[in-house]
Amino acid sequence: MVIEVRDGVAVVDGVPRVLVTADYPYYRDDPAVWADRLRAVRDELGIEVITCYLPWRHHQPEAGTAPDFTGLTHPARNVTGFLELCRELGLGVVAKPGPFIHAEVNYGGLPDWVCPDADPAIEPLLDSAGTPSRWADATAPAGRALPAPLGPVFLARATQWLSAVGKEVLAGAEAVVALQIANEGIYTSGALPLTAYDYSPSGLAFFRDRLRSWYGTTQAYNAVHGTAYAGWADVAPSGVGLLAQADWGRFHAEYLAEVYRVWARAVGSELPVFVNLNPPTVPELDDWLARVRPELWGGISYGFTNWMGVVSADRDAHARYVIAAKRAPGPNLEENWGFSELYDPAYIDGATSFHQSLLALAAGASGFNVYTGVAASGWGPELDAGHEGPYPDSAPIDADGAATGKAPVVRALADYFAAHGAEFLECVPVRRDAFGLYLPYAGIAALSGALSDSLSGSPAGPAGPQCGRALRAFHERMRVRGLDYGLVDLESVSAEELAAYRTVTVPGGPFMHRRVQELLAAYAAAGGRVLVDGPVPTLDERLAPCALIAPADPPADAGEGLVLYGEADAYLRSHPTRDVHHLVVLVRTGNEGPVGVRTPYGTAEVVAAEGGGAVLRLAGGxxxxxxxxxxxxxxxxxxxxxxxLNGVRVGAPGPGDLIRIR
Known part of the structure; x- marks a missing residue:
């Protein structure tokens, strides 16, 4: 099995596929059962690709000793043997060597000896107040300081770890088809405020290096910002003024990109590299938007996770999840299929995870992950002192290796996308409207507190340029109308990509890049409608006069929504050259009765459980x-x-699921 990644889509042995994977934390289980559990994933779940973290603290618990990848010091460290089992069973592997993994492992998987509290030579990650960022768990309830990712001592040790994985594990492992670097940002920190990091000496050195590359000289910087700094060392981070705040947001985007690039290079592998961003929180939506700029990552591919709530019941969770899925092409790399005790009791049933996996794909994801596919038990407190087995509590394959009630649900999705995944990806989502991200406003809003909305989503906080609140309001308007939408980055989108939409809604404010204004003006001249949420910009990015945008009135609501009756969300994808369509219907919690959905062939009436849903292939009427x-x-x-559909009913013989594949 050979995987390439093209525009966020996994191309497996030359064929584009919806990437369906399942996680198995081998390090939590008895090596004697590894082969049995892997067979269960393959045979019971129908999944051909395994994902697994490689915990640094597990394989190299002591400083000054070489990492153990062969089980010399403990059988559960024999990851090379685990990967060979995967190869023998015909399974591919996405290996995830961190260096930080979270995964409910002590200190997020970092070994204790890289903690700044234990080694003063290691620079801590600092927040805006100069306080070290800390990671709390059962072994350190008050938290342990996290190392600054670009600090020279920690960076050297992390590089050694990742290089060892590359040379000693991946180089000879035929099963490994891709990598994932880091976890949900850097330290599960992708959604944290912009004031949370990185104010360490190494972080600020990188910030000032970025300023030098953007502005050239301090004189040019002063001319734009109205300041009088004598040198780059004098420029304060997250300073006062709109442009200074926008600079700090831009720094965060380049900082995250730099950490990803440095860690990926350290592995020294030619395999495709993914990352997995956690979705934004509601209060920190602008912080997340400012930081997460996949357009800067080069060959590293976007991915995201779940862990934000039950989307069928919580509209905030729904918005966060959809925005994460739409931000860039890529797979959902962690969908909660097993944790009901640790997160929410709704996950005890597979309907919740089924709904969310389909939502990810419908909104724009190119795959989904069953996290975790297998429950494990048998680890020691040095690995995880805070949780008892099994981990997780309600996986599709239980801790004894038996298939649970979730297994047929996973198998049905895996089989559907094995049969139709390439076609599903060829089909074009029916989206006529887009939201244009202008991310300098996200940095400004994150630092000025402009997005201080309550969880209800009602506007609050000081006025000023912002991006997140406008996006959230746009999302809610589109959901009420029953319409899907596109999400584009105005600083990188092409004229051809923008032309695919009849309208683009942009956040308003005092300035906007001249080239962005020119792009929007050309789009409008060609017949598109530019809708501005707020003041129309009259300045360019250097605050010189520039007023090229003429906002249009929104089009009348023509009743284009797919859902005709019932409480549900629906997404349609249509093939550009053939009469083939894929329809996803997601039933909200609280809905009773059938859901009527508009299709190219008339109304389809779907009966599904509350919080459940359906995926349908329509062809030739x-x-x-x-x-x-x-x-x-x-x-x-x-x-x-x-x-x-059209008077023909296909139904289950009694209460239960309906599955028809080939």
Missing amino acids: ELGDLVVRGLNAYLDCAVEASVR
Whole structure:
């Protein structure tokens, strides 16, 4: 198995595929059962690609000793043997060597000897107040200081670890098809405020180096910012003024990109590299938008995770999840399929994870991960002192290796996308409107507190340029109308990409890059509509006069939404050259009765469980393959899953799921 990644899509042995994977934390289990559990993933779940973290603290617990990858010091450290088992069973592997992994492992998987508290030579990560950022767990409830990623001592040690993985584990492992670097940002910190990091000496040195590359000289910087700095060392981080705040947001984007690049290079592998960003929180939406700029990452591919709530019941969680899925092409690399005790009891039933996995794909993801596919037990407190087995509590394959009630649901999705994944990706989402991200406003809003909305999403806080609040309001308007939408970065989108939409909504404010204004003006001249949420910009990025945008009125609501009745969300993808469509219907918690959905062939009526949903293939005027979830034990909901199209009904024989594939 050979995987390439093209525009966020996994191309497996030359064929684009929806990347369906399952995580197995080998380091938490008895090596004697590894082969059995891997067979269960392959045979019961129908999944051909495993993901697994390689915890640094597990393989190299002591400073000054070489990492153990062969089980010399403990059988569960024999990751080379684990990967060979995967090869023998025909399974590919996405290896995830961190160096920070979270995964409910002590100190996020970092060895204790890289903690600044233990070694004063290691520079700590600092927040805006100069306080070290700390990671709390059962072994250190008050938290342990985290190392600054670009600090020279830690960077050298992290590079040694990643290089050892590359040379001693990956170089001879035929099963490994891709890598994932870091976890949810750097230290599960992708959604933290811009004031949370990095104010360490190494971080500020990188910030000032970026300023030098952007402005050239301090004199040029002073001319734009109205300051009188004598040298770069005098420039304060996250300073006062709109442009200084925008600079700090831009620094965060380049800082994250630099850490990703440095760590990926350290592995020394030619394999494709993913990252997995955690979705934004509601209060820190602008912080996340300012920091997460996949356009800067070069050959590193975007991916994201779940862990934000039950999207079928929580509109905030829904918005955060959809925005994460739309930010850039790439797979969902951690969907919660197993943790009901640690996160939310709704995950005890597979309907919740089924709904969210389909939402990710419908909103724009190119794959999903079952996290974790297998429950494990048998680790020591040196690895995880805070949790008891099994980990997780309700996985599709339990800690004894038996398939649970979730297994057929995973298998149905895996089989559907094995049969139709390439076609699904060829089909074009039906989206006529887009939101244009102008990310300098995200940095400004994050630092000025402009996005201080409550969880209800109502506007609050000081006035000023912002991006997140406008995006959230746009998302809610589109969801109420039942319409899908595109999400584009105005500083990198092409004229051809923008031309695919009838409208683009942009956040308003005092300035906007001249080239962005020129792009929007040309789009409008060609017939597109530019809608501005707020003041129309009259200055360029250097605050020189520039007023090229003529905002249009929004188009009348023509009743284009897909959902005709019932409480649900629907997404349609249509093939550009063939009469083939894929329809995803996601039933919200609280819905009772059928859901009517507009299709190219008339109304389809879908009966599915609360919090469940359906994926349907439509071709030549008829209903083809489908998967419909009719059960949700958590909500005590059991219906006869069915679909009716043009008078023809396909249904389950009784309360339960409906699965028809080939």
